[in-house]
Amino acid sequence: MERRVKVSSLSRNPxxxxxxxxxxxxxxxxxxxxxxxxxxYESDDLSDLDYQRDLNDPGEFPYTRGIxxxxxxxxLWTMRQFAGFGTPEETxxxxxxxxxxxxxxxxxAFDLPTxxxxxxxxxxxxxxxxxxxxxxxxxxxMERLFAGIRLSDVTTSMTINSSAPMLLAMYLVLAERQGxxxxxxxxxxxxxxxxxxxxxxxxxxxxxxxxxLITDVFAxxxxxxxxxxxxxxxxxxxxxxxxxxxxxxxxxxxxxxxYVQYGIDAGLDVDTFAPRMSFFFNAHSDFFEEIAKCRAAxxxxxxxxxxxFHAKDERSWKLRFHSQTAGGSLTGxxxxxxxxxxxxxxxxxxxxxxxxxxxxxxxxxLALPTSDAATLAxxxxxxxxxxxxxxxxxxxxxxxYLIETLTREMENKANSYFKAIDDCGGMVEAxxxxxxxxxxxxxxxxxxxxxxxxxxxxxxxxxxxxDGDAEIPTLYIDExxxxxxxxxxxxxxxxxxxxxxxxxxxxxxxxADGTTNMMEPLLEAVRVYATLGEMCNALRDVWGEYEEIPMx
Amino acid sequence: MLAIECxxxxxxxxxxxxxxxxxVIAKSxxxxxxxxxxxxxRALRDSGMEVIYTGLRQTPEQIVETVxxxxxxxxxxxILSGAHxxxxxxxxxxxxxKGMKDVLIVVGGIIPDVxxxxxxxxxxxxIFLPGSLMQDVVNFIREHVRPSAVxx
Numbered sequence: 001m002e003r004r005v006k007v008s009s010l011s012r013n014p015x016x017x018x019x020x021x022x023x024x025x026x027x028x029x030x031x032x033x034x035x036x037x038x039x040x041y042e043s044d045d046l047s048d049l050d051y052q053r054d055l056n057d058p059g060e061f062p063y064t065r066g067i068x069x070x071x072x073x074x075x076l077w078t079m080r081q082f083a084g085f086g087t088p089e090e091t092x093x094x095x096x097x098x099x100x101x102x103x104x105x106x107x108x109a110f111d112l113p114t115x116x117x118x119x120x121x122x123x124x125x126x127x128x129x130x131x132x133x134x135x136x137x138x139x140x141x142m143e144r145l146f147a148g149i150r151l152s153d154v155t156t157s158m159t160i161n162s163s164a165p166m167l168l169a170m171y172l173v174l175a176e177r178q179g180x181x182x183x184x185x186x187x188x189x190x191x192x193x194x195x196x197x198x199x200x201x202x203x204x205x206x207x208x209x210x211x212x213l214i215t216d217v218f219a220x221x222x223x224x225x226x227x228x229x230x231x232x233x234x235x236x237x238x239x240x241x242x243x244x245x246x247x248x249x250x251x252x253x254x255x256x257x258x259y260v261q262y263g264i265d266a267g268l269d270v271d272t273f274a275p276r277m278s279f280f281f282n283a284h285s286d287f288f289e290e291i292a293k294c295r296a297a298x299x300x301x302x303x304x305x306x307x308x309f310h311a312k313d314e315r316s317w318k319l320r321f322h323s324q325t326a327g328g329s330l331t332g333x334x335x336x337x338x339x340x341x342x343x344x345x346x347x348x349x350x351x352x353x354x355x356x357x358x359x360x361x362x363x364x365x366l367a368l369p370t371s372d373a374a375t376l377a378x379x380x381x382x383x384x385x386x387x388x389x390x391x392x393x394x395x396x397x398x399x400x401y402l403i404e405t406l407t408r409e410m411e412n413k414a415n416s417y418f419k420a421i422d423d424c425g426g427m428v429e430a431x432x433x434x435x436x437x438x439x440x441x442x443x444x445x446x447x448x449x450x451x452x453x454x455x456x457x458x459x460x461x462x463x464x465x466x467d468g469d470a471e472i473p474t475l476y477i478d479e480x481x482x483x484x485x486x487x488x489x490x491x492x493x494x495x496x497x498x499x500x501x502x503x504x505x506x507x508x509x510x511x512a513d514g515t516t517n518m519m520e521p522l523l524e525a526v527r528v529y530a531t532l533g534e535m536c537n538a539l540r541d542v543w544g545e546y547e548e549i550p551m552x
Numbered sequence: 553m554l555a556i557e558c559x560x561x562x563x564x565x566x567x568x569x570x571x572x573x574x575x576v577i578a579k580s581x582x583x584x585x586x587x588x589x590x591x592x593x594r595a596l597r598d599s600g601m602e603v604i605y606t607g608l609r610q611t612p613e614q615i616v617e618t619v620x621x622x623x624x625x626x627x628x629x630x631i632l633s634g635a636h637x638x639x640x641x642x643x644x645x646x647x648x649x650k651g652m653k654d655v656l657i658v659v660g661g662i663i664p665d666v667x668x669x670x671x672x673x674x675x676x677x678x679i680f681l682p683g684s685l686m687q688d689v690v691n692f693i694r695e696h697v698r699p700s701a702v703x704x
Binding site: 549 | 584635638678679
């Protein structure tokens with residue numbers, strides 16, 4: 001599986017065309033969001049700042065400086081490395097390696113068929129099985145994925161959206177089989193369909209039934225799995241699609257607002273689900289802007305929850321978030337430079353008070369990470385945590401003239417975007433009008449033009465280019481995963497009770513056609529080994545599929 | 553051939569070379585990450601080409617049908633998912649079956665080095681990996697396109 005691949009400068013240019021000349025760096029005087037930076041900042045820039053109102057101590061409303069009074073001294077961020085490839089057995093192996101190397105949380109990357117609710121034997125799955133993540137089509141695959149891991153001993157984040165309730169059902173049934181009480185099960189599903197419509201585009205059903213699935217998960221977990229984080233409202237993908245930092249902040253939090261509103265409209269008390277909402281931001285390259293973004297996010301959300309939604313429980317006011325260093329910033333050229341990029345980005349996330357962190361691997365512009373590269377990425381976090389002293393003081397840059405100016409600026413710009421989206425009628429309506437998608441496409445094109453004009457330097461690609469050969473090993477997922485998963489699926493179908501599966505799927509369809517919570521019929525279907533594709537197709541039968549109108 | 557026929561033939565060739573290059577940008581397979589496809593589509597459009605973007609989750613059959621319907625000279629495939637060894641040969645085969653073997657095939661995305669020869673062998677000519685510049689894609693298409701791609 002792991003091959004040593006010689007990556008030479010020629011293969012970075014496989015067409016052997018004369019490439020555009022390297023560009024000289026131009027000085028950056030704006031942030032990635034276009035905010036013009038002064039040469040320096042001083043006390044007059046903060047003349048409007050009121051400590052109690054705008055910052056307050058860590059652990060105190062509005063939580064600008066963090067949600068924990070003792071910062072990382074009291075609770076270090078979770079080192080949660082995203083991993084998944086090939087068969088469940090191969091990924092299980094990687095999880096054991098990460099745990100042994102000191103990782104403190106699990107994070108599952110699923111392949112495209114799983115993300116899109118299709119079984120390995122679906123014609124559209126051909127060529128895709130196990131390539132971007134692990135292939136999981138049933139409870140049986142989930143059992144193999146967590147072999148030797150007791151669900152009461154770990155917290156698991158599953159990056160799954162349109163088919164999130166099905167994968168959650170598999171995880172809960174696995175816990176049941178292990179004798180683990182659902183009241184103790186701790187983890188997260190990403191379950192953020194709005195950002196799929198906006199950026200990542202891995203949706204199945206139209207917006208409104210998709211939102212219903214999410215509020216069903218809120219209601220179910222509030223009662224049956226109170227430690228489970230039912231959603232990870234994400235900006236990471238919005239940023240990877242090309243947005244600015246401000247757009248990432250604004251669209252993410254506005255998505256959060258939409259989910260809270262839909263939860264309330266579904267009849268739920270806000271304090272029964274808001275404490276278990278979590279967030280997920282990109283940790284990108286513009287160092288100080290990223291720190292300001294994290295602080296602005298906490299401040300904005302606390303006000304939204306207390307003043308817009310009148311939440312009473314202070315846990316509803318506290319924004320908890322995971323960060324991932326920016327995959328899109330990594331380069332295939334001079335790949336070892338990526339270790340530096342990841343380090344600075346991780347540092348920004350820590351200075352911003354992230355509660356959980358994934359660091360990307362040096363080879364990820366080329367392939368999924370090798371185990372050595374993944375270990376080095378984890379070590380990056382461990383060195384920051386245990387050698388730099390940064391964790392000893394909460395919000396170490398609080399009070400900085402620059403950081404407080406940027407925090408305020410980002411908050412103001414985000415609020416402008418909220419108004420624009422409210423004027424569209426809400427985020428679902430804004431998506432249907434193509435508003436956030438257009439904003440992102442404009443930013444992405446502008447950014448690429450900045451790269452190619454030299455306004456934004458990319459070391460090793462547009463500047464400081466060299467012709468040196470570098471040999472780095474990369475992970476190669478071959479086609480054998482497909483056959484293995486097809487064989488497993490066939491075995492499963494032979495061994496299970498076909499009639500019970502058919503009846504369970506009928507119940508799934510009936511629930512989808514009505515208003516009862518979808519989780520119970522999905523749990524029952526999972527217990528009798530209905531496959532992911534079968535459950536998702538049952539819902540396709542009722543709700544149809546969604547596809548966006550293509551626009552450039 | 554008579555002199556006048558030669559002149560007519562030359563005139564027609566000039567017209568073909570000067571007509572606007574038509575490019576279909578396609579996302580095939582299940583992947584929805586479209587940043588690269590959209591950025592390249594805009595770059596080609598801004599360089600004066602006509603661009604048809606298929607949108608997401610197109611099968612090889614749908615893509616080739618679009619190329620046929622749109623009388624396109626170039627097909628630009630965005631593939632980040634690892635499914636290129638499945639998608640590219642199928643598209644190349646379909647183009648050949650429909651008499652469109654002159655359509656220039658360009659792929660952008662994540663292609664392991666070891667797979668590049670396999671893609672070349674089935675007829676993929678342009679391969680653009682991470683770090684590629686928009687202008688390089690524009691130049692490559694201008695230099696390699698064969699204007700009369702669709703046989704009548």
